[in-house]
Amino acid sequence: SAGVRHLTSTCNECKSEVIRGTRWKCVVCFDYDLCSVCYHSDQHDTRHEFWRINSESSKRIRVPQREGSEKLEAKGIFIGATVRRGEDWMYGDIDGGEGSLGKVLAIKDWDPEVSTNSQVDVEWAGGKETTYRLGHLGKVDLKFTKASAGGLYYKDHLPILGEFKCKAEFSECGFKIGEKVTCGFGNDIVKVLQQKTGGWNSDMAK
Numbered sequence: 001s002a003g004v005r006h007l008t009s010t011c012n013e014c015k016s017e018v019i020r021g022t023r024w025k026c027v028v029c030f031d032y033d034l035c036s037v038c039y040h041s042d043q044h045d046t047r048h049e050f051w052r053i054n055s056e057s058s059k060r061i062r063v064p065q066r067e068g069s070e071k072l073e074a075k076g077i078f079i080g081a082t083v084r085r086g087e088d089w090m091y092g093d094i095d096g097g098e099g100s101l102g103k104v105l106a107i108k109d110w111d112p113e114v115s116t117n118s119q120v121d122v123e124w125a126g127g128k129e130t131t132y133r134l135g136h137l138g139k140v141d142l143k144f145t146k147a148s149a150g151g152l153y154y155k156d157h158l159p160i161l162g163e164f165k166c167k168a169e170f171s172e173c174g175f176k177i178g179e180k181v182t183c184g185f186g187n188d189i190v191k192v193l194q195q196k197t198g199g200w201n202s203d204m205a206k
Contacts, residue, residue, distance in 0.1 A: 004055050011035040013043040020116050022158075023053040027062065030189075040153045042066060054159060063157040071152045077134060077142060078150035079104055083122060086143035088133065096126045101145060105129065110136040 006019040012032050024039040026032040028048040039050070046067040051060040077083060081104045085095055095102060102122040110119040110133065118136035123129045132141035183190060187205050 006033075006053070006056055008056075009033050011038055013038040025051040025053060025060065027051060039066075039157075040071075040151065050157075052157065052159070061159075063154075066154060066157070069154050069156060072155045073152055074150035075147040076150060077104060077107075077120060077144050078148045079107060080148035081144045082146035083120075083142040083144050086140055088139040088141050091130075091132075091141070094128070094130060095124050096128070101125055102142075104148070107134065 004021055006023045009019045009023050010017050011019055011034055013034055014037065016035055019033060019035045021036050022039075024034040024036070026034075026044065026048050027050060028045070032044065034043060034050070038044070047065050049065050050063055052063050053060045083102050083104060084100065085091075085098070102124040104120055105123055106121040107117055108119040108121065109116045115136045118134050120132050120134040120142065121129060122132060122142065133139045134142070
């Protein structure tokens with residue numbers, strides 16, 4: 001989800017005005033969204049199922065309720081991890097030379113508008129502190145020799161890397177072109193919804 005932003009969605013728990021990465025939309029509650037941090041930290045009712053929305057242009061995918069689902073601990077380059085130069089390294093011997101080890105001090109945004117959680121600050125054994133890429137522009141300058149913990153997550157609720165389509169997960173609406181439908185919301189709610197999509201028309205109440 002690097003660089004993915006949902007510009008018109010707000011996390012109802014942490015109040016972040018832009019949801020970065022995956023957007024989680026409650027199936028049960030009206031217009032209720034979570035960011036990934038809040039979703040995996042069990043904010044909102046864990047008995048409710050959610051839609052997983054990977055990007056603004058992707059199709060939503062229904063995932064099971066978090067209550068009873070397996071949680072795993074993320075391991076990798078997080079604060080406290082021991083690291084060394086990786087495949088995208090291009091900084092010579094600023095780390096002290098080939099094989100030198102460093103400790104991760106912080107994970108930050110390289111660019112809050114484009115690339116979040118993609119910068120890592122490292123202190124090398126010699127005491128030098130430097131900043132490196134951790135996913136910015138698709139580059140990772142480091143690899144860990146000793147991983148650290150980065151919190152818990154619901155493994156089976158996440159997309160599989162490289163898998164763009166999973167028909168079994170898709171929830172079809174079931175409607176066909178030409179069918180007649182009714183709206184389950186009252187006029188007051190529909191008027192609020194229409195404020196963002198062209199306004200209210202009295203014919204909509206018929």
